[in-house]
Amino acid sequence: MADRSVATVRHMIEERLLYLLVWARLTQRFTVTAVPYRRPAEGSAIVDFRCEECDAELMLEVKSAVLLRKVQRRRLWTAVVAFGAGVAAGVAAVLAESAGLVLPLSTAAGKWTLAAIVLCPVVGAFAAYGWWHESGVELHAVEQDVAQDRAGPHTLMDPAVGFAERWHRSR
Ligand SMILES: [Zn+2]
Secondary structure (H helix, E strand, C coil), rough: CCCCEEEHHHHEEEEEEEECCCCCEEEEEEEEEEEEECCCCCCCCEEEEEEECCEEEEEEECCCCHHHHHHHHHHHHHHHHHHHHHHHHHHHHHHHCCCCCCCCCCCHHHHHHHHHHHHHHHEEEEEHHHHCCCCEEEECCCCCCCCCCCCEEEEEEHHHHCCHHHHHHHH
């Protein structure tokens, strides 16, 4: 985990989705602002900057490597446990079925087993996505709708894609 890096913040100017039967094309026009940051030794740090397109006051919240690892570990464990529980419920249902045990949905055991089989993979998928995409860097607007924490047309480009960093290095 690099202590110093550059975040790429995008100001979306135009976004169009063109549908032609089974074919779709997404056209995006945006400008980017490169924001260098340094990871703090502990806790999290705020980096203030302005959007190069609209001059909006924005900030990055950068977690320390220790904090980031803690968040990632929690998400990974949530994913592992959720997938494990889903598989266990599925195996239990198959074993019960082959043993001639009927697990009717009218019973609590039947409902819980079905819920576990259906919901655990969903929870696991969300947690796994969060684990994979968590970079410990969050974008906030300084003047924002506090309830929604919106940053307007600004989004942080996902470093998990690897594009942002490569793009910076190639310039
Ligand atoms: Zn902007």
